[in-house]
Amino acid sequence: MISNRRRLFLWTVRGGMYLAAALTGILTLFLVGYVMAKGIPNITWQLISTKPSYLSGNIGILPDILNTLYVVIASLAIVLPLGVGAAVYLTEYASSKRLVGVIEYAAEALSGIPSIIYGLVGMLMFSNNFGTCLLSGALTLVIMNLPTIMRNTQESLKTVPQAYREGAFGLGAGKWRVVRTVVLPGCIDGVLTGCILSVGRILGESAALLFTAGFAHALNGFWDGLSSAGATLTVALYVYAKEQGEFGVAFAIAAILMVLSLLINLAAVLVTKYFQRRNAV
Amino acid sequence: MKSKTNLFETIVHGIFLVLGLITVGCVLLITIYLIISGIPAIREIGLLDFLFGDTWASTAAQPQYGILPFILTSIYGTAGAILLGVPVGFLTAMYLAKMAPKRAKSVMEQAVSLLAGIPSVVYGLVGMMVLVPGIRSLFHIPDGAGLLAAIVVLAVMILPSIIKMSITALEAVPKEYEDASLALGATPEETYFRVSAPAAKSGIAAAVVLGVGRAIGEAMAVMMVAGNAANMPDSLFQSVRFLTTAVASEMSYSSGLQRQALFSIALVLFLFIMLINAALNFFLKGEKKP
Numbered sequence: 362m363i364s365n366r367r368r369l370f371l372w373t374v375r376g377g378m379y380l381a382a383a384l385t386g387i388l389t390l391f392l393v394g395y396v397m398a399k400g401i402p403n404i405t406w407q408l409i410s411t412k413p414s415y416l417s418g419n420i421g422i423l424p425d426i427l428n429t430l431y432v433v434i435a436s437l438a439i440v441l442p443l444g445v446g447a448a449v450y451l452t453e454y455a456s457s458k459r460l461v462g463v464i465e466y467a468a469e470a471l472s473g474i475p476s477i478i479y480g481l482v483g484m485l486m487f488s489n490n491f492g493t494c495l496l497s498g499a500l501t502l503v504i505m506n507l508p509t510i511m512r513n514t515q516e517s518l519k520t521v522p523q524a525y526r527e528g529a530f531g532l533g534a535g536k537w538r539v540v541r542t543v544v545l546p547g548c549i550d551g552v553l554t555g556c557i558l559s560v561g562r563i564l565g566e567s568a569a570l571l572f573t574a575g576f577a578h579a580l581n582g583f584w585d586g587l588s589s590a591g592a593t594l595t596v597a598l599y600v601y602a603k604e605q606g607e608f609g610v611a612f613a614i615a616a617i618l619m620v621l622s623l624l625i626n627l628a629a630v631l632v633t634k635y636f637q638r639r640n641a642v
Numbered sequence: 643m644k645s646k647t648n649l650f651e652t653i654v655h656g657i658f659l660v661l662g663l664i665t666v667g668c669v670l671l672i673t674i675y676l677i678i679s680g681i682p683a684i685r686e687i688g689l690l691d692f693l694f695g696d697t698w699a700s701t702a703a704q705p706q707y708g709i710l711p712f713i714l715t716s717i718y719g720t721a722g723a724i725l726l727g728v729p730v731g732f733l734t735a736m737y738l739a740k741m742a743p744k745r746a747k748s749v750m751e752q753a754v755s756l757l758a759g760i761p762s763v764v765y766g767l768v769g770m771m772v773l774v775p776g777i778r779s780l781f782h783i784p785d786g787a788g789l790l791a792a793i794v795v796l797a798v799m800i801l802p803s804i805i806k807m808s809i810t811a812l813e814a815v816p817k818e819y820e821d822a823s824l825a826l827g828a829t830p831e832e833t834y835f836r837v838s839a840p841a842a843k844s845g846i847a848a849a850v851v852l853g854v855g856r857a858i859g860e861a862m863a864v865m866m867v868a869g870n871a872a873n874m875p876d877s878l879f880q881s882v883r884f885l886t887t888a889v890a891s892e893m894s895y896s897s898g899l900q901r902q903a904l905f906s907i908a909l910v911l912f913l914f915i916m917l918i919n920a921a922l923n924f925f926l927k928g929e930k931k932p
Binding site: 378474486537 | 647650651654655657658659661662663664665666668669671672675676679729730731732733734736737738741742750752753754755756757759760761762763764765766767768770771772798801805829831832834835855858859860861862865866886889890893894904905908911912915916918919922923
């Protein structure tokens with residue numbers, strides 16, 4: 362029925378698709394499997410509970426774990442109000458289409474800028490003023506993650522039914538009251554998704570932190586940590602692999618990061634599913 | 643009473659306006675900072691000597707600041723990654739969007755999200771430990787770190803963005819188009835490749851452009867596998883520096899004109915990215931109103 366030429370085309374593209382999909386799948390499996398296999402045997406209690414010391418030759422990544430945590434907390438604490446506020450402005454307040462266009466274009470431009478450029482600009486803007494410290498790194502990451510939080514909040518604000526707002530206005534509520542009591546509670550899912558994505562991005566970031574937050578391994582509390590230089594897990598991985606040749610430690614960190622990004626993906630899926638179900642009811 | 647609430651509302655409005663304008667402010671700040679810190683070195687070296695000089699010897703007694711090797715490496719590296727990554731990504735997306743059973747699709751989509759979430763230093767580490775020795779023994783060369791290793795790592799790294807965006811574009815094709823083609827006697831595969839793919843072409847073009855942006859901006863993974871010598875990219879096995887890694891590798895110890903030149907490199911990279919952003923916007927707009 363089908364000519365040979367068509368049959369050839371059919372089998373070529375079908376083969377191509379299967380091959381490509383298989384390649385993608387195998388690649389993912391290999392990456393995860395390889396990193397886990399090389400990394401997990403190297404994760405010891407001593408590694409994750411101590412700090413490195415030149416005297417005893419000990420290598421520990423506790424400071425790096427804490428630094429990562431500090432950076433995540435500090436960045437989120439700053440970026441959340443900014444990003445959510447920007448989204449609220451865009452969907453609730455802005456009346457000029459032109460301005461909305463400009464702001465959205467700016468957000469897109471921000472999300473396209475590579476992290477090494479963020480690193481440089483962060484160094485110029487923050488590190489030159491506050492010194493090379495975690496706070497400078499966190500502020501740099503704030504700019505980086507602003508579009509993510511803004512976009513996700515905006516998307517979920519759009520799903521808050523117009524009738525809710527009109528109902529609230531009809532009852533005599535002022536604009537701010539409507540935003541606070543009707544609009545903001547409705548966008549919690551978008552904010553949460555944005556947070557999860559941002560945490561993933563912060564965990565994986567290295568180029569933007571290298572020149573802004575430095576790569577010290579000192580063990581600090583939260584506030585001291587913010588004002589002193591420190592490496593996050595990714596930066597520590599880079600330093601151990603590239604500059605010190607400690608591949609065992611590097612793989613251990615890589616495995617930890619891999620587990621974390623698995624968890625983050627899982628969390629994103631669960632949050633989306635949970636809110637889909639809740640909104641459907 | 644009335645004027646008091648009005649004042650309050652005006653203030654709140656003003657606060658939100660400021661928050662809304664922060665993204666614009668950030669873009670402006672970044673642009674201004676890069677231009678101010680990038681221009682002096684270009685003026686001192688000369689624009690043509692800077693862009694088209696073929697030797698970078700920033701620490702030599704007679705320093706030379708030509709960034710043509712970096713520009714070419716970035717272009718070749720990105721082109722190579724696109725050449726490898728786009729066909730695989732597009733075909734995977736086609737399979738997932740049109741042919742895959744529901745179960746396989748959701749598993750694969752998770753895998754792709756995971757791939758997207760892996761930090762770039764982990765890609766770099768695996769590239770360093772698997773790819774570089776592999777290339778060395780496969781081609782019998784003294785060092786496997788170089789352009790080819792960087793291209794492969796970049797190709798893998800851009801795969802998730804290409805797949806995700808292509809799936810979105812392919813799934814947005816109206817079902818009527820496909821039904822019409824099937825009703826005329828075309829096989830499903832013919833329909834997907836000759837009807838759906840052309841209908842989704844601006845979305846797929848956007849996916850490719852996004853991949854270009856990712857590849858040209860990646861620094862850490864490339865730094866770990868590309869060898870980092872400031873050579874012209876004459877062969878696939880040459881140890882090379884990209885625009886991104888040129889900035890990253892000398893930043894920590896640079897000073898004076900050398901440091902300023904690094905900012906100029908960042909400015910050039912930024913201009914590349916802005917061009918790519920404009921192209922991306924163009925294609926995305928094309929997708930919205932077919």
